Amino acid sequence: MDGSRILIFMDTKKGCDQITSQLRMDGWPALSIHGDKSQAERDWVLSEFKAGKSPIMTAMDVAASRRDFPGSLEDYVHRIGRTGRAGAKGTTYTFFIATNARFAKELIVILQEAGQKVNPVLAAMGRGAPPPPSWLTELF
Template sequence: MWSATWPKDVQHIAAEFLTDPYKVTIGSQELKANHMIKQVVEVVGEHQKYPKLIKLLEQVLDPSGASKLLVFLETKRNCDTVTRMLREDGWPALAIHGDKNQQERDWVLQEFKNGKSPIMLATDVAARGLDVKDIRVVVNYDFPGTCEDYVHRIGRTGRAGATGVAYSFFTTANAKNAKALVDILTEANQQIPAELQQYALMAGGGSGGFRDRGGRGARAMGSFQTGSNNVPIGGGRF
C-alpha cells in the first residue's frame, strides 16, 4: 500500500491486512506538504469565510474554465449551503458528497473536468480517490479535523511537477491544529500569520463552529441533480 502520510489509523490498517510487509520511507516520516504548493492560511471569523471566498474567486477564476478550483467543507450540509449561495450569486459551482447518487456524482465530476463547472465543492469522503488534472487552487473553506487530512487535501493541486496554491480559512474552532500546521508551513518555508503563531503558543483551543447561512430551499428541475446542484446560476457572471 501507498500513503502520503503515516498516521496511526493507517498503520493499524496496514498491520491488519498486510503479511510480513516491508516499510519503505521516502524522505522524513514527519508530516509535510508538497513544496510545489504555495500555502496561504488566513485566520478568520466564521462570518468572514464566504466574502473571502468570493474575493478569491474574483482573483483566480477565469470564464474559460481553464483554472479549476476545489473547495473542501467538513459537512454535507455546509457543502450544499455554500454551493447554493455561490450559484445564486452567479458562480458555476457544483457540490459532490455522500448524499448524491452515483449518476449525479459522475455528472458533477465530468462537469468539473471539462471546465463547464470550474468550481467543485466537496467533503473529504466524496473527494477520496478523485484524480483530476489541472486543479489550480484548493480551498479549505472548513479546515479539516487533522493536519494529515490537510496535507491530503492540498495535495490535489501541484501534481506531476506542476505548481499549485492552497488557501485555508482557519478559525478559533481549529486552534487545536495550530501547532501542527505551523510545523508544516515552517518545513515548507511558507509564510505564517502572526495570529496562527499565537494559537500555536496557546494552551488548549477555541470554541465555535460553522454558522449556517442556510434556509434557502432547493428548486426541483425534474432531473437527477439534487439540492444545491439544482439551483440556477444567477447574475450572468459566466
C-alpha cells in the same frame, strides 16, 4: 476565471449544497458532489469540473470530522496534497478557527518546512496568543 479550478471541502452534504447554492445565486459557476447524488450525477459533475465548465466544486471531506480544518494534521496534509499533483501547482485556503488553535504550532512547522509564508495571526496563535475575536480569519 482564468482556467483555475477551486475545490471546496465541506464536512456535510447539506453544507456542500448550501454553499453551492449560495455561490450560484451570487453568479459563480459551482457544482457539488457527495454521496446523496446519483453516480451519473457525480460523474457529470466531475467531468464538468475537470473540463473547467464549472470551475468551482464543493465536495465532502469525510476526514474532516465535522469541522473545516481536519481532525489531524496528517489529514490536512493529505487534503492539501490534492491541490496540485504530478507537478501541477495549486493554492489551498483553509478556514482556521478558535477550536483549531491546538494545531497552530505543528501547522507552522509544516508550513515552514514547505517554504510557505506563515500568517501573523497563525504565528501569534502558535505562541499561545488567543485567537482573534473574528469567528473566521483567512490565514492562507
